Amino acid sequence: MMLEVRDLTCGYGDVQVLFGPSLQVEKGEIVALLGSNGAGKTTLLRALTGLLRPTGGTIEFEGRPLAGLPAHDVVDRGIACVPEGRQVFPLMTVEENLLLGSYLPRARSGRARSMDKVYSVFPRLAERRRQAGGTLSGGEQQMLAIGRALMSEPRLLAVDEMSLGLAPLLAQELFQVLGEIRSLGVTVLLVEQNAQQTLRIADRAYVLESGRVALQGTGADLLLDDDVRKAYLAL
Amino acid sequence: MTLVTGLQTLAGGILTGGVYAMVGIGLSLIFGVMRIVNFSHGEFMAVGMYTAYVLFRHFGIDPYLSLLLVIPAGGLLGAAVERLFLAPIARAPEHTAILMTVGTGLILSNSLLFLFGAHPQTIFTSYSTSTVRLGPVTLSVPLLISFAITVAVIGALGWVLARTDLGRAIRATAQNRDAAELQGVNTAFVRTAVFSIGTVLAMAAGVLLLPVLYVFPTVGSTFTLKAFVVTVLGGMGNVAGAIGGGILLGTAESMGAALGATGYRDAIGLVAFLLVLLFRPSGLFGRSRA
Ligand SMILES: Nc1ncnc2c1ncn2[C@@H]1O[C@H](COP(=O)(O)OP(=O)(O)OP(=O)(O)O)[C@@H](O)[C@H]1O
Ligand SMILES: [Mg+2]
Numbered sequence: 001m002m003l004e005v006r007d008l009t010c011g012y013g014d015v016q017v018l019f020g021p022s023l024q025v026e027k028g029e030i031v032a033l034l035g036s037n038g039a040g041k042t043t044l045l046r047a048l049t050g051l052l053r054p055t056g057g058t059i060e061f062e063g064r065p066l067a068g069l070p071a072h073d074v075v076d077r078g079i080a081c082v083p084e085g086r087q088v089f090p091l092m093t094v095e096e097n098l099l100l101g102s103y104l105p106r107a108r109s110g111r112a113r114s115m116d117k118v119y120s121v122f123p124r125l126a127e128r129r130r131q132a133g134g135t136l137s138g139g140e141q142q143m144l145a146i147g148r149a150l151m152s153e154p155r156l157l158a159v160d161e162m163s164l165g166l167a168p169l170l171a172q173e174l175f176q177v178l179g180e181i182r183s184l185g186v187t188v189l190l191v192e193q194n195a196q197q198t199l200r201i202a203d204r205a206y207v208l209e210s211g212r213v214a215l216q217g218t219g220a221d222l223l224l225d226d227d228v229r230k231a232y233l234a235l
Numbered sequence: 236m237t238l239v240t241g242l243q244t245l246a247g248g249i250l251t252g253g254v255y256a257m258v259g260i261g262l263s264l265i266f267g268v269m270r271i272v273n274f275s276h277g278e279f280m281a282v283g284m285y286t287a288y289v290l291f292r293h294f295g296i297d298p299y300l301s302l303l304l305v306i307p308a309g310g311l312l313g314a315a316v317e318r319l320f321l322a323p324i325a326r327a328p329e330h331t332a333i334l335m336t337v338g339t340g341l342i343l344s345n346s347l348l349f350l351f352g353a354h355p356q357t358i359f360t361s362y363s364t365s366t367v368r369l370g371p372v373t374l375s376v377p378l379l380i381s382f383a384i385t386v387a388v389i390g391a392l393g394w395v396l397a398r399t400d401l402g403r404a405i406r407a408t409a410q411n412r413d414a415a416e417l418q419g420v421n422t423a424f425v426r427t428a429v430f431s432i433g434t435v436l437a438m439a440a441g442v443l444l445l446p447v448l449y450v451f452p453t454v455g456s457t458f459t460l461k462a463f464v465v466t467v468l469g470g471m472g473n474v475a476g477a478i479g480g481g482i483l484l485g486t487a488e489s490m491g492a493a494l495g496a497t498g499y500r501d502a503i504g505l506v507a508f509l510l511v512l513l514f515r516p517s518g519l520f521g522r523s524r525a
């Protein structure tokens with residue numbers, strides 16, 4: 001098991017958001033995390049990446065405990081994150097954003113190679129390498145956030161609301177890119193609202209409701225599940 | 236005012252302004268990354284002045300040479316203050332940090348008072364009053380040396396910020412702390428580093444001003460204010476803008492003094508400050524962040 005989250009509890013101050021969800025990710029999988037607004041998906045990712053300290057439960061990555069590590073150490077362990085809202089550095093150029101992605105000493109030696117790879121996946125970023133991150137379009141910012149995350153040579157990539165606010169065609173393109181990323185050997189944990197496309201590329205999925213896992217199954221099963229179809233696919 | 240005195244005043248203003256810029260850049264960098272207005276900034280400058288003073292008086296070390304000691308010492312002092320006093324309140328409400336830096340400043344200035352007494356002191360070096368002529372303009376040698384060192388220090392800092400991994404980590408932390416963490420940047424370390432760099436800049440500026448300025452325990456408070464003016468002129472957290480702000484303040488002060496308002500030197504800067512706040516609240520030089 002690559003990632004094992006067990007009975008995770010977490011919140012903000014007195015407000016508890018996660019009430020013990022458990023989930024697993026196998027090496028090489030694409031696992032999706034679905035759920036309505038406010039279900040706690042982003043909170044779960046923030047706990048996973050070390051931006052929030054869980055109040056209970058365990059997180060194990062590649063057999064070693066993760067919970068409680070600061071975020072910069074979690075990246076060093078091999079988990080990169082494309083955060084909700086892209087969060088590119090607005091006053092830094094595309095290239096500088098990518099260089100930051102390879103800030104960790106272990107990623108610096110492969111920096112030039114990683115950057116070439118990112119530019120070949122997203123030629124649009126190569127064209128705009130000297131442009132400030134804040135002046136990119138929403139779609140380009142999303143590409144940059146994904147590229148930046150890949151620069152740290154992760155083994156697990158956690159992506160939050162990648163398709164939010166993107167034109168359907170571009171969203172589809174990015175889902176394809178996630179498929180390519182997986183075939184390069186990177187495991188993917190995908191938080192999404194776009195259930196239709198997500199379930200099509202996901203091996204397995206979890207549905208989070210009010211901080212608990214309400215449903216889980218293979219992507220194909222959930223696509224056919226009546227509850228999921230009603231709640232998330234609007235069918 | 237004749238053309239020659241005009242040029243003379245301008246040159247003097249620019250030279251002093253360079254050192255102001257150095258004080259201001261430290262404050263601006265600290266604000267940009269830590270979101271803290273460091274009310275003890277000028278007091279660190281005073282500590283730098285007294286350090287160079289002691290080294291000169293008791294060990295005969297030239298003030299400019301003493302930078303080789305003051306810079307590493309300032310780095311350690313700044314890092315220690317950040318770790319001990321500021322890191323523990325990093326996530327507390329803003330006014331906590333204000334109280335903390337005001338308190339730090341009081342401790343520093345009162346320690347200086349305790350150690351050195353209240354009366355102003357100065358040093359006389361062989362070059363304290365020497366000048367060089369550049370065409371019709373006469374320039375003070377210590378101010379020229381100080382300006383050259385300032386340019387070198389600011390240039391080095393600019394290079395670090397623009398071109399190195401540490402510099403990029405500092406700018407990233409200023410723009411989005413969580414996102415910087417997600418790239419593997421230890422932002423607690425960056426905050427310590429930035430406070431340390433800011434302290435070095437303030438203390439080095441103090442050393443550079445010692446040959447041309449009296450030193451007394453509360454000399455810092457005026458400079459905290461000046462640094463604040465420089466920072467606001469340049470745009471809070473805008474490091475490059477602080478250079479312009481420093482030169483502008485230095486020039487405004489010396490112009491005012493040349494026009495007969497010698498006693499109002501400090502007031503001139505504050506008037507400029509209020510005008511900028513009224514009409515360009517994000518600073519004279521555009522954008523408002525590092
Ligand atoms: N910084 C915060 N302080 C307090 N409460 C928060 C904070 N961030 C999120 N919450 C609360 O936690 C709950 C879960 O939020 P979270 O962002 O994890 O949801 P989500 O599943 O990602 O939703 P969305 O799909 O809208 O992004 C919400 O009720 C939200 O109001
Ligand atoms: Mg969310």
